[in-house]
Amino acid sequence: MAHHDVRCTWDEGLVFTAHQDDREFMLAGSADESGVRRGVSPKKLLLTALAGCTAMDVASLLPKMRVPFSHIHISASGELTEEHPKVYLSMHVVYDIGTTEEYRSQVESIVEKSVTKYCGVHAMLEKVASVTHEIRLTGSVAV
Amino acid sequence: MAHHDVRCTWDEGLVFTAHQDDREFMLAGSADESGVRRGVSPKKLLLTALAGCTAMDVASLLPKMRVPFSHIHISASGELTEEHPKVYLSMHVVYDIGTTEEYRSQVESIVEKSVTKYCGVHAMLEKVASVTHEIRLTGSVAV
Numbered sequence: 001m002a003h004h005d006v007r008c009t010w011d012e013g014l015v016f017t018a019h020q021d022d023r024e025f026m027l028a029g030s031a032d033e034s035g036v037r038r039g040v041s042p043k044k045l046l047l048t049a050l051a052g053c054t055a056m057d058v059a060s061l062l063p064k065m066r067v068p069f070s071h072i073h074i075s076a077s078g079e080l081t082e083e084h085p086k087v088y089l090s091m092h093v094v095y096d097i098g099t100t101e102e103y104r105s106q107v108e109s110i111v112e113k114s115v116t117k118y119c120g121v122h123a124m125l126e127k128v129a130s131v132t133h134e135i136r137l138t139g140s141v142a143v
Numbered sequence: 144m145a146h147h148d149v150r151c152t153w154d155e156g157l158v159f160t161a162h163q164d165d166r167e168f169m170l171a172g173s174a175d176e177s178g179v180r181r182g183v184s185p186k187k188l189l190l191t192a193l194a195g196c197t198a199m200d201v202a203s204l205l206p207k208m209r210v211p212f213s214h215i216h217i218s219a220s221g222e223l224t225e226e227h228p229k230v231y232l233s234m235h236v237v238y239d240i241g242t243t244e245e246y247r248s249q250v251e252s253i254v255e256k257s258v259t260k261y262c263g264v265h266a267m268l269e270k271v272a273s274v275t276h277e278i279r280l281t282g283s284v285a286v
Contacts (some may be wrong), residue, residue: 004186006191010202052161
């Protein structure tokens with residue numbers, strides 16, 4: 001069975017260094033007194049995990065299905081409960097793909113495969129929140 | 144209701160830039176041909192979210208409960224299913240705190256508060272996987 005490991009080491013206050021895949025990035029619990037946030041929110045990493053995981057499926061499948069594209073922008077948003085522990089009630093993913101309407105059915109098929117078959121993060125998070133998505137095709141020229 | 148947003152933009156191949164809290168870091172679907180992984184795994188971000196979220200509670204509560212400490216190292220590991228979509232069956236969090244056995248009951252109380260009350264990521268992920276934890280106190284000198 002595959003095994004994954006990550007760790008976080010404390011720097012100061014509510015700032016940690018996240019160590020993952022031999023790379024590092026900063027986590028911060030909030031902005032400091034000067035309004036600067038010295039790292040990303042751990043909770044929002046769930047949204048980045050969702051957007052990033054399904055993004056890999058899209059980037060892998062578009063060339064396989066011979067869909068030309070100039071960009072892939074995937075955004076994810078989440079609505080939190082007011083009470084502690086604050087959890088996401090819903091998440092919404094927007095697939096903005098730089099291709100034309102001609103390829104809509106292929107893009108829809110790719111997104112469908114990702115959210116129903118391949119994307120493990122989606123499979124996990126749809127058990128805790130309502131996860132919806134939409135597809136926007138914003139390419140205007142042949143690529 | 145609080146609303147969170149993140150996005151990922153495609154760079155090339157299976158490499159994306161994650162944009163979160165006005166900061167950026169790289170995501171990669173796998174290592175490239177030379178064995179270099181140009182970004183972190185989106186799926187493992189779920190583990191970093193878990194370690195990081197509970198880490199913020201610990202870093203916030205240790206000073207409040209007057210527990211002296213030299214370090215906080217929090218690691219999270221996960222066991223994946225073999226079949227697609229690959230999801231975590233279980234997760235384990237290790238709290239390695241640089242303090243002495245004298246403060247064990249306070250540390251246990253802090254971790255308990257985090258995993259039952261405050262940590263929203265824990266509250267979400269315990270619905271999809273079995274989440275366990277252990278506490279190691281590795282401080283040897285007064286801090």
